[in-house]
Amino acid sequence: MTNKVNTVREHSNTSKALLYCSLLALQFGLQPILAKQFTAPTASKESIVVATEMSKVFIAASSLYSEDETTRNNVVKSWSIKDYLQAAALPASLYAVQNMLMQTGYKYLDAMTLNLLNQTKTLSAAFFLFIIMGKRQSKVQLLALLLLLCAAVILTAPVDSNPLDMIQSLQGISVASISAKLSTIVKGDSNSKANEYAIGVITISAASLISGISTALTQRILSRGRHAITYSAELAVFGISVLMMGDIFSNSGRSTIFDFHSEKSLQNTWTLGTWIPVLTNAFGGIIVGLVTKYAGGVTKGFAL
DSSP, X not given: OHHHHHHHHHHHHHXXXXXXXXXXXXXXXXXXXXXXXXXXXXXXXXXXXXXXXXXHHHHHHHHHXXXXXXXXXHHHHTOOHHHHHHHHHHHHHHHHHHHHHHHXXXXXXXXXXXXXXXXXXXHHHHHHHXXXXXXXXXXXXXXXXXXXXXHHHHHTSOTTXXXXXXXXXXXXXXHHHHHHHHHHHHXXXXXXXXXXXXXXXXXXXXXXXXXXXXXXXXXXXXXXXXXXXXXXXXXXXXXXXXXXXXXXXXXXXXXXXXXXXXXXXHHHHOOGGGHHHHHHHHHHHHHHHHHHHHTOHHHHHHHO
8 A cells, every 4th residue: 555655656746847847948948038038238137136036935925825724834833044044045045146147148148058058057966966965876877967068068169160179278278267257247348259158158157057056955955845835935035135135235335236226227127028037037946946856956957
C-alpha cells in the first residue's frame, strides 16, 4: 500500500515538474523579446526590478489565499522572522543582483544570444549543488553539461568567426580585461557595438554564475519542506529591501527609484506596456520556485 501511494505521489510530482518546466520555458523564451519591445531604454532598472518583486508578492499572496484553509494556517503558524531571515536573506540578495545584471543584458544582447548564454547557469547550478548539497552528476550528465558549455560558446560567437581566433581570444582574457569592460558600464561608454556586446556577455555571464549559487541555496531550503510560493514571496520582499537600501546608500540618503522629478522617473519612461515584461517576469519568478522544488535546479536548466 505504501509503495502504491509513493508511486502515485512520484507520478504527480513528475506531472507537475513537466507542467512548470513548460510554462517556465515559454516565459523564458518570451522575456527578452517583451523586455526589448515594451521597456524604454531610459527606464530605471531599479524601478523595473522593484516593480517585478512587488508583483511576485501580490501573485504569491493571491495564490496562497486560493489554497485551502489548512494549508494557509500551517504556513502562517510555521513562519517566524528568524527563520525567514535565515532562509531568504542570502538567496534574495543574490537574486536582486542577478535581476539587475539581467536588465542590463536585455539592453545589449538580442533575445537568442541572451537565452543561449544564460543557459550556462545550468553549469553553475550543477557545480554549486555539489558544493552546497553534495549532489553529484552522472557521467552522462557531465558530458551533457560539457556539450551545453560548448554550445553556448559557439552559438554566441559571430557567424563568420574562426575557431582558432576564438581560442586565441579566450587565452587573452584576464581579470584586467574583464575589469576594463565592466568599467564601461559604470561610465556609460557603450557607443560601439563591440563594447555593447562585451557588456552584455559579461553581465549575463555574471548573472548566470550568481543564478547557480542562488538555485543551489533555494533547492536546499525547499527540500526541507518550505512552501514554494510563499518562499518566492519571502525572497521578493527581502529583495525589495536590498534594492531600496542600496539605492538610498548610493544616492546620499535619497531614493531615486520612484523619483518623479528625474528624466528616468516612472511618469517619463513607463507606459502601460511596461507592465507586460514586468508581470511575465514576476510569474516566471514564481514558477522558478515550483520548478526547483519538483524538478531541481539542473533539470530546470536542461528543460529550458
